[in-house]
Amino acid sequence: MLRSLRWQWFVVAMVVTGVTIAMLAKWLQYEFHDHLEEQQVAELTFQLDAVTANLPELAKSAPLDLPERVAERLADPRWRRPYSGWYWQVERLDRTDAVWSSRSLWDFRLAFPERADWGKGSPVLLRDLAGPDGQKLLALVRVVRWEEEAGQLWRVTVARDQAQLQAIDEEFRQELWTILAGVVVVLLAGGLVQWGLGVRPLRRLERALTAVERGEAHFVAGSYPTELASVVATFNALLRTLREQSETGRRQTGQLAHALKTPLAAILQIARQEAKQPWADEIVAQAELAHAHVRHYLALARAEASRGALGKRCDLAEVLERIVAAMTTIFAEKALQWSCDWPAHCQVVGDARDVTELLGNLLENAARHARARVGVRVVPEVVQGHSGWRIEIEDDGPGFEGAHESSGSMGACASVEAANASDASLLPQAGLGLHVAQTIVRALGGSIAWLGSERYGGARVSLFLPSRFVAESH
Incomplete structure (x- = not known):
């Protein structure tokens, strides 16, 4: 899941947004609390000044008694209602019994911690001061020296x-x-919208690459943002180079085949003319072996070039229709009964010329050895997670002995070297065509099996060709 860019972006966005919002919330809460406390301190300061201004009246009255005229000056009813949450208290620091307080304190007396800065004149702010009924008070305390009363110290508190x-x-x-x-929610929704807009060019690029891989286009088409334009240009240049290399390789292999065909034919002709010579049979055998190897490796080179060119695909239905029509004409004297069953469109990886040579060799082999019937059937199949087409070619001929499977990247063979053209030579029907077919199948990343036909009683060739490019596994 974390390999997905969408999830990586989502996790990063969640973490960054969460941390940012948490820090912002903490800061706003602190600022609000600080502002609220400043307002309360300002109001307490106003009330502290009012109580301090009434200090002469309080000094003339008896302790624990609130004169009515002081109550009139402090007109807020919260001072009179018991345990209202608003309190004031005045006390002489040299006497424990000289205490004046608001009626709201009732019979409770505020107790203060020991501090060394009581007498510095500035009000002292106390938090969580114990109040009546278990209340925690915010208190503002001022110590006043009253010169008219012989410099007595009075502690005035509002809370x-x-x-x-x-x-x-x-x-x-x-x-x-x-x-x-x-x-x-709004930020994440906006981020998702931005993500959707941001990955839209990537989706278009994905569709363009799929079109190239399917053979529907030769290059990546369309305009892309600056960040992707250089990548697309480089990729198109690579595709162009691969296509040119593929065509060059195919052309060179064809030239090599023609260059070798004439000398080998001349050697065979000379050897056959000198058939009475003791060395003639050996020359013919070696020349035919050289011709087989040349054709085998030329087919391998062409198929590898075709497979390496991304986007090379062909339609099996069209190829099979042409080959069956040709085989019907070639073996017309045998009056073979052909049973054909394939979908209208079935795309496989590979150049049409290579697939034609592959199926042509197999169908020619089946038609040559068949007595009366040849069957061809194509069905979709998935092998090791790769989709493709299973092609079954059957005949009612003598069949294969030692039937086995030979494969490329889809099958069970350990390597091409361990299962090269000698595999097909184990079969009694083996010929150069089967060697070439086996080579092309492996080069295209498919698999081939030499089996017996239960339906016709002869040979059955079962091969799988992928419908999409399959990377080589190491």
């Missing part, structure tokens, strides 16, 4: 319940994550 702030924080957090989740 509020942090639960209210935490509730606001939590509500903001929930709304924030809801919004950010929507942002993530």
Whole structure:
């Protein structure tokens, strides 16, 4: 799965988006909490100043008693409602019994930690100060020196319940994550759309390459983005080079065949003319062997050149129709009954000339040895994950002895060297045509089997040709 570019992009996008959104959420939460706390501190500072301004009135009243005129000046009803979450407290630091507080504190007294900076004049902010009813308070504390009362130190405190702030924080957090989740969905959806637009040229390139592989086009056609244009141009140049090399190889092998054909024919003619000489039979045998080897390796070279040219394909139906028509004419005196069964269109890898030579040799061999009937059948098949066509050629002749299978990249033979032309020579019907057929099948990446025909009682040749290019396995 992770070999897919789509999944790699998706994982990277998820990680980057997730980390970014998490960092953004943390920062926004911190900023919101800090801003909210600043507002609360500003309000506490205002209330602290108001309570401090009433310090002379408090000093004249009895401890734990809130004068009505101070209550009127601090008109907020939250100061009067018990455990309302808003509290103030004033105390003399030199006396433990001199404490004034808001009615909201009721009978609770705020306790403070020991600090060395109480007397520096600036308000001190305390968090999580223990309050009544288990509340955690945000408190602002100021120590005031009252010169009119012989420099007495008074600690003035205003506080509020942090639960209210935490509730606001939590509500903001929930709304924030809801919004950010929507942002993530939008970003990922936009990313998927962008991915779809980005891979569209790759899909067009894939379709173009498939057309080349199927033989529907010689080169990759179409315009592509700058990032792919150079790749397409290089690939087309490679295809052009391979095609030229294939044609050059085929032309050179043909020239070599013609160059060798005349000297070998001359040697055979001379040997036959001197048939009475003791060396004549040996010369004829060696010349015929040389001719067989030449034809064998020329067929191999042509087939390899055809297979190496990406996009070379042919239609089996057209090839078989031409060959059967030719064989019917050639063996007209035998009045053979042909049974043919193949689909209208069945494409295989290889040049039409090579496939024609392959099937021509096999059908000629079947027609030559058949008594009255020859059958040809083509069916689709998948071998080792590769789709192709199974071709069955049967006759009612003497059949094969020591029937076996010979194959290329699709079959079971260990190597071409271990199963070269000598394989076909094991068969009683073996001839040069079977050698060539065996060579072409291997070069095209298929397999061939020499079997017996249960239907006709003679020989059966079963060969598989792939419908798509099959890379050599090492």
